[in-house]
Amino acid sequence: MSQAKQTFESAFHRLEEILEIMNSDTVTLDDSLKLYEEADNLIRFCSKKLNDAETKVEMLMKNREGDLLIGQDKKPLTQDFPSGND
Numbered sequence: 001m002s003q004a005k006q007t008f009e010s011a012f013h014r015l016e017e018i019l020e021i022m023n024s025d026t027v028t029l030d031d032s033l034k035l036y037e038e039a040d041n042l043i044r045f046c047s048k049k050l051n052d053a054e055t056k057v058e059m060l061m062k063n064r065e066g067d068l069l070i071g072q073d074k075k076p077l078t079q080d081f082p083s084g085n086d
């Protein structure tokens with residue numbers, strides 16, 4: 001799947017599949033290297049998606065005057081996304 005159409009969820013699912021395959025005793029060294037490279041690309045993709053989402057949440061947390069809400073640790077306040085399992 002091209003990264004333009006790939007979602008965070010599909011990339012994460014593929015990472016889980018790769019982990020399963022690599023933990024099996026049947027994978028060859030060459031296949032392990034290919035899977036490791038694919039996983040590295042997926043991890044970078046997921047990391048970027050998470051960072052982008054965090055930035056959007058920070059922007060949404062601005063107060064009415066347009067100032068970013070800052071926590072005691074001097075970092076922008078963020079809000080967790082509600083999970084679909086609650």
